Amino acid sequence: MLAISAILAAGMLMTGGILSHAADDGAPTEGVEGATAGDEAGRGWVGRSAERPPLPRFVSMRSAEVNVRTGPGTRYPVSVIYHRRDLPVEITAEYENWRKIRDVEGAEGWAHMSLLSGRRTAIITGEVRTLYDRPSADAVALLRAEPGVVGRVMACERNWCEMDIANTRAWIRRDEIWGVYPDEDFR
Structure with missing residues (x-):
């Protein structure tokens, strides 16, 4: 068995450091460098089209660092920074290219759809x-x-x-x- x-001790998987709280200075910061458009196929669809799957639905973090904001746009301050690729989150609302997400602990905020993946974790x-x-x-x-x-x-x-x-x-x-x-x- x-x-x-x-494996965790060897550093291959990470259990700590899921998120950190950002300073609430109101200064907008941009998303993660190298992020790509959201997945539009599969059960965890995060993209845009005329036919959206019902809410809520589960998806995962596309990047090892994801800024989550207090509202749907870069003018809103970053409230939480997640430091964990593939972390599962639940989409509970949508506004244009932004998705309101909830994590396993119940924390909520808005992430750009390009920072989320349809990969189910x-x-x-x-x-x-x-x-x-x-x-x-x-x-x-x-x-x-x-x-x-x-x-x-x-x-x-x-x-x-x-x-x-x-x-x-x-x-x-x-x-x-x-x-x-x-x-x-x-x-």
């Missing part, structure tokens, strides 16, 4: 969790992951989701992660 805590919650080779509690345990570990969500069915964490695909109970809805099934 692979222990994610050993989830974060381990609560305590150290066991992930299995198939969606069953009597299956073979493949790894254990600490709270705060983020992985890519590959599929969800019934009460289980398949995740890719540290290049290992394994199943976890849906209620042990944040980043998918209770009734959301997909492959």
Whole structure:
């Protein structure tokens, strides 16, 4: 069984430093250098078109540093700076190219859509969790992951989701992660 805590110690995954509060000096700052247009395909759609998927919906951070503002525009001050690529967030509102997002702790703010990705990820919650080779509690345990570990969500069915964490695909109970809805099934 692979222990994610050993991987964390080696620096391959990060559990701390999810966000920091920016100085509220009112001075607008620009987005992350090298950001690209938002994803328009997939379940986590963040882009613009005539047909938008319903709100709320989960997406993830495209960059390792994302400024989140108090309102939808660069004239609003930065309230939080996230320091974690692939962190799952929930889009709760949209205004032009801006998306109001909420994180696992309930903090909210506005991010430009170019800083978000349709790639579905989830974060381990609560305590150290066991992930299995198939969606069953009597299956073979493949790894254990600490709270705060983020992985890519590959599929969800019934009460289980398949995740890719540290290049290992394994199943976890849906209620042990944040980043998918209770009734959301997909492959």
